[in-house]
Amino acid sequence: MRKEDCFYLGKIAKKFSFKGEVLIYLDTDEPELYENMESVFVEFNKNLVPFFIENSSLHKNDFLRVRFEDVDSEAEADKIIGLAIYLPLSMLPKLSGNKFYFHEVIGFEIEDKRLGVFGKIISINDSSSQPLFEVVNGSVEILVPMIDQFLVKIDRENKKVIMDLPEGLVEMYL
Numbered sequence: 133m134r135k136e137d138c139f140y141l142g143k144i145a146k147k148f149s150f151k152g153e154v155l156i157y158l159d160t161d162e163p164e165l166y167e168n169m170e171s172v173f174v175e176f177n178k179n180l181v182p183f184f185i186e187n188s189s190l191h192k193n194d195f196l197r198v199r200f201e202d203v204d205s206e207a208e209a210d211k212i213i214g215l216a217i218y219l220p221l222s223m224l225p226k227l228s229g230n231k232f233y234f235h236e237v238i239g240f241e242i243e244d245k246r247l248g249v250f251g252k253i254i255s256i257n258d259s260s261s262q263p264l265f266e267v268v269n270g271s272v273e274i275l276v277p278m279i280d281q282f283l284v285k286i287d288r289e290n291k292k293v294i295m296d297l298p299e300g301l302v303e304m305y306l
Contacts, residue, residue, distance in 0.1 A: 133173055133180045138218035139235070141166065144174070145195065146213060152203040156196045156217055163194055165225060173218040180218055232286050234258065237293055242267050242276065245284060245296045250274070250306075253293065265293070274305040 145157040158166055167190055173180035184201040191197040203209055224233060234256040242265060243249045251269035256278070258264075265276040276282075276297065284294040 141217045141219050143216050144212050147209045152205050152209045153199045175216040230286050240291045240293050243294045
């Protein structure tokens with residue numbers, strides 16, 4: 133499985149028992165969706181390795197208590213602490229309306245109600261406190277804040293993100 137075909141679910145945070153059980157921190161708003169998984173991919177040296185789950189249960193809201201097959205001791209659990217957990221993109225719950233996953237709008241055109249289409253989304257910059265659409269217009273890169281009040285519609289059918297942006301925001305780049 134390639135990392136590009138997966139999404140980050142969380143990481144193995146700590147040991148839970150002396151029998152190899154671990155707690156996985158789930159980086160999601162809906163941890164209950166991931167309670168009954170059969171397997172996950174664990175990132176070892178930039179490779180995704182499948183790990184099969186014997187049993188799991190939710191633990192204190194954001195954690196999943198997991199017993200993996202073939203991890204039967206504290207020493208074996210120590211080897212996987214801190215490693216990232218991934219799942220195939222096909223396991224993401226479908227979103228509708230104006231909710232979207234960052235990866236799903238890459239390649240969409242971006243349109244302003246006033247200006248019309250002004251570029252194509254090439255990536256999402258979420259390294260700052262305010263995520264930004266990175267938009268390309270010819271050779272110019274435009275950064276557009278992902279603010280709910282600006283977002284009018286996610287048009288999946290026509291592959292467009294329609295926004296109502298403050299006057300001057302896009303013009304300052306062009």
